Amino acid sequence: xxxxxxxxxxxxxxxxxxxxxxxxxxxxxxxxxxxxxxxxxxxxxxxxxxxxxxxxxxxxxxxxxxxxxxxxxxxxxxxxxxxxxxxxxxxxxxxxxxxxxxxxxxxxxxxxx
Amino acid sequence: xxxxxxxxxxxxxxxxxxxxxxxxxxxxxxxxxxxxxxxxxxxxxxxxxxxxxxxxxxxxxxxxxxxxxxxxxxxxxxxxxxxxxxxxxxxxxxxxxxxxxxxxxxxxx
Numbered sequence: 035x036x037x038x039x040x041x042x043x044x045x046x047x048x049x050x051x052x053x054x055x056x057x058x059x060x061x062x063x064x065x066x067x068x069x070x071x072x073x074x075x076x077x078x079x080x081x082x083x084x085x086x087x088x089x090x091x092x093x094x095x096x097x098x099x100x101x102x103x104x105x106x107x108x109x110x111x112x113x114x115x116x117x118x119x120x121x122x123x124x125x126x127x128x129x130x131x132x133x134x135x136x137x138x139x140x141x142x143x144x145x146x147x
Numbered sequence: 148x149x150x151x152x153x154x155x156x157x158x159x160x161x162x163x164x165x166x167x168x169x170x171x172x173x174x175x176x177x178x179x180x181x182x183x184x185x186x187x188x189x190x191x192x193x194x195x196x197x198x199x200x201x202x203x204x205x206x207x208x209x210x211x212x213x214x215x216x217x218x219x220x221x222x223x224x225x226x227x228x229x230x231x232x233x234x235x236x237x238x239x240x241x242x243x244x245x246x247x248x249x250x251x252x253x254x255x256x
Contacts, residue, residue, distance in 0.1 A: 065242050067242050067243070067244070069244075069246075071188075076246060076248055076249070077233065077235075077244075077246040079243045079244065079245070082241055082242045082243060084242070089241050089242070090241040090242070090243050092243070122188050124188075124190065126190075126242075126244075128242060133177060133178055133197075134195075135180065135192060135195040136180065136192070136242065136244065137192055138182070138189065138190035138191075138192070139189070140187065140188065140189045141188045141189060143188065
């Protein structure tokens with residue numbers, strides 16, 4: 035099976051712009067979660083989706099949003115970008131919730147200038 | 148929320164040496180995974196190990212859930228083992244993983 039894919043892999047934006055990142059889970063997986071990784075804060079949970087429903091949300095401002103489509107692909111959007119949003123954004127997929135192994139994609143590295 | 152601590156934060160080994168990485172967590176968990184983050188940032192899943200012991204080649208892991216810790220053993224280390232090792236735990240009914248701060252491993256020739 036193909037692994038988790040994320041597009042784009044690299045992105046450069048300027049402050050105030052918005053960005054949309056995409057994640058395609060492993061075929062058959064219905065759960066997608068998103069994480070932000072920065073040198074200062076480490077890996078932090080953003081949100082998770084299962085069968086098109088957001089199940090949990092981390093402690094991030096409302097500028098961060100996401101959605102999941104019927105084919106389980108997910109997108110996350112960040113509006114009004116700030117310098118501090120520069121990070122590696124990782125998505126993970128699993129078959130079910132809670133007790134299945136989660137598999138991560140290669141990440142999208144976002145730089146905000 | 149649950150706290151996850153990893154030790155040591157940094158480790159330098161000579162090729163061929165063995166090492167033990169530790170992960171302590173502050174509450175009971177449903178799931179624990181070990182990951183290796185490669186230099187390009189991808190998290191590679193090593194073990195899904197909420198309890199017990201598993202082995203995969205030169206790597207093995209043990210989780211003692213009742214005492215709230217997990218250990219990752221690396222034997223006969225190679226330069227390709229370099230990178231950051233994370234443990235991550237899951238509590239509750241969803242898929243939110245809480246990550247430790249990681250162990251940065253460097254294996255030298």
